[in-house]
Amino acid sequence: MTDEEIFEEEIEEFSAELKERIGALEGMNERLLDEARQNEGEKRYIKSEMVRLQKEIQRLRFELDRMKTPPMIIGTIKDVLTDGRVVVKSSTGPDFIVTTAEYISPENVIVGARVALNKQSLAVVGVLPASLDPIVLGGEVIDRPEISYEDIGGLEDQMREIREAVEDPLLKPELYKKVGIDPPKGVLLVGPPGTGKTMLAKAVAHQTNATFIKFVGSELVQKYIGEGARLVRELFDMAREKAPTIVFIDELDSVGAKRLEVATSGDREVQRTLMQLLAELDGFDSLENVKIIGATNRPDILDDALLRPGRFDRIITIPVPNYVARGEIFKIHTRKMSVAKDVNFEELASRTDGVSGADIKAICTEAGMFAIREDRTKVKMLDFNNAVVKVMVVDADTIGESAHMFA
Numbered sequence: 001m002t003d004e005e006i007f008e009e010e011i012e013e014f015s016a017e018l019k020e021r022i023g024a025l026e027g028m029n030e031r032l033l034d035e036a037r038q039n040e041g042e043k044r045y046i047k048s049e050m051v052r053l054q055k056e057i058q059r060l061r062f063e064l065d066r067m068k069t070p071p072m073i074i075g076t077i078k079d080v081l082t083d084g085r086v087v088v089k090s091s092t093g094p095d096f097i098v099t100t101a102e103y104i105s106p107e108n109v110i111v112g113a114r115v116a117l118n119k120q121s122l123a124v125v126g127v128l129p130a131s132l133d134p135i136v137l138g139g140e141v142i143d144r145p146e147i148s149y150e151d152i153g154g155l156e157d158q159m160r161e162i163r164e165a166v167e168d169p170l171l172k173p174e175l176y177k178k179v180g181i182d183p184p185k186g187v188l189l190v191g192p193p194g195t196g197k198t199m200l201a202k203a204v205a206h207q208t209n210a211t212f213i214k215f216v217g218s219e220l221v222q223k224y225i226g227e228g229a230r231l232v233r234e235l236f237d238m239a240r241e242k243a244p245t246i247v248f249i250d251e252l253d254s255v256g257a258k259r260l261e262v263a264t265s266g267d268r269e270v271q272r273t274l275m276q277l278l279a280e281l282d283g284f285d286s287l288e289n290v291k292i293i294g295a296t297n298r299p300d301i302l303d304d305a306l307l308r309p310g311r312f313d314r315i316i317t318i319p320v321p322n323y324v325a326r327g328e329i330f331k332i333h334t335r336k337m338s339v340a341k342d343v344n345f346e347e348l349a350s351r352t353d354g355v356s357g358a359d360i361k362a363i364c365t366e367a368g369m370f371a372i373r374e375d376r377t378k379v380k381m382l383d384f385n386n387a388v389v390k391v392m393v394v395d396a397d398t399i400g401e402s403a404h405m406f407a
Contacts, residue, residue, distance in 0.1 A: 072116040072125065080109060086124060090117060100124040145202040152199055153332045153357070154325020158316050162187055162200055163207075165314045166291045170210055170244045184313035185281065186292025188252070190299040191318030194358030197295040200318070201248045204293065210244040217254035220273050228255075228273030236280040236290070243289035253298040256306045274303060281311040320356055323349050329357050333364040340378045347381075351388055363387045 078095060079087040086109060089095050098117065100109055101124060108127040116126035149159055169176060169183030176183045189197040205212040215235065222228040239245040249255075259271050281292065294312060296302065306312065321329060326349040334343075352360065366387035371379045 070119045073119060073122065074128070075115050075117045075122075075124075077109065077111055077113045077115060077124075079111060088115065088117060088122070088124065090122065096122050098122045098124060101126075145206050147199055147202040148206050149203050151332055152196055152203060153328030154321045155196055155200065155318065158189075158200065158318055159203070161314060161316050162189075162204060162293075166204055166246060166293060167208055169291065170208060170246075170289065184291075185310070186247075186294065186312050187314045187316055188299075188307070188312035189293065189295040189316050189318055191297060192320055192356060193297050194356035195318040195320060196357050197297075197318050198250060199357075201250075201293050201295065204246060205248075208244075208246065210246050210291075211239070211242040212246050212248065213239060213242075214248045214250070217249055217251045217256065220249075220255050220277075221270055222273075228269060229276035232273060232276040232280055239290045245290045246293060247290065248293045248295070250295045252294040252296040252306075253301055256294075256296075256303055257301050258303045274306070278305055278311065281306075320354060321360075323353075326352055326355070326360060329360045330364070333361050334379075337364065337368060338378050340380045342381045343379070343384060344381060348384055348388065352392060355392060359391060363391045366390055 073090050075088040075090040075096075077086050078089050081087065081097070085097055085099050087095055087097055098121070104124065104127060109124070114128040115124045116128055117123065118125050152159065165184040165187045173183070189200060191197055201214070205214075213235065220228050220231050220235075222231065235247070239247050255270060255273055255277065257270070257274075259274070260267070292312070299307075299315075307315070327345050330345045330348055334345075348363075352363070355363075363384065364387070367379050367383040370383040370386050371377070
């Protein structure tokens, strides 16, 4: 082998060795680049986690400082002095003359305002909103009922009267000013159970855009002295604040019964609540744009002061439906039912003399249950006949007494 051949062979071996080393270095470089990218991603994640933890530490420190803040005393401003100081009555009992913080607007520092007092100096450090009982706040109806005047049958005259007394004063107040009369403050719905008193109130709530506040009379009767009167006062304060407002008090006889000379302590508390209600209905504070609807099935036990004009200016009697009204009520309650062609509403109306609208609804429901029992989708006349026999168990003497009471 010549020297040239040996030299060329050494060059090839050296070249192969260089290529192998270059390949190894390139592989190592790629691994280092991957590690660098991975480390960079971890670095960004650690930075973001550090920022999150710093915010969490700041939030916890703020929460800790807030929890370390000493509690404040609730008080009421009784007088505002000429030098800027105020007389407050604290929840602990005695009255104090204290200063107010500079950041509190002078317009908010008024007699009767609820304020927060510093525990050590009793200085006024904040003005609190007016307090309303949760029972009063829960009386406001947010979602309007789905019942409209078209869902009430046989009460055309009553619907006209309640619209004249409640809706028109809110929607057309200028007419009353032109005529020169004060609109009615409210109406009292009286009638036997199940005749549609509450449905009329729901229809009014559905029809108007006014704030609707509903209460059952028994909710206003509380255990401790003065609590019921306070609820009534806060109820009407909220009604004035949210005017135009319609206040519906159902079962009014539970709080408006006649006052007796001989009474227990519980009866006297009910009477205190009634007297507050009387004062709110016809007292010094105006009830402009606030209308009252009361409902009861015992008008015979209501106090005379509650029935006089100026409080409930219009008393609307909701009678037991007559023949024509019963036919309309049957048609209303079967509007969404799958009824066979043989159903005769006139015959059903004639067979249900003396029943209420609630009883007619129960008859329609029972008729549908009879059809379901036999796996039918159509309600036949036979189903209604069976439902009338099942539901209509009304004593004739009871009907006579109810008719005499509301005559």
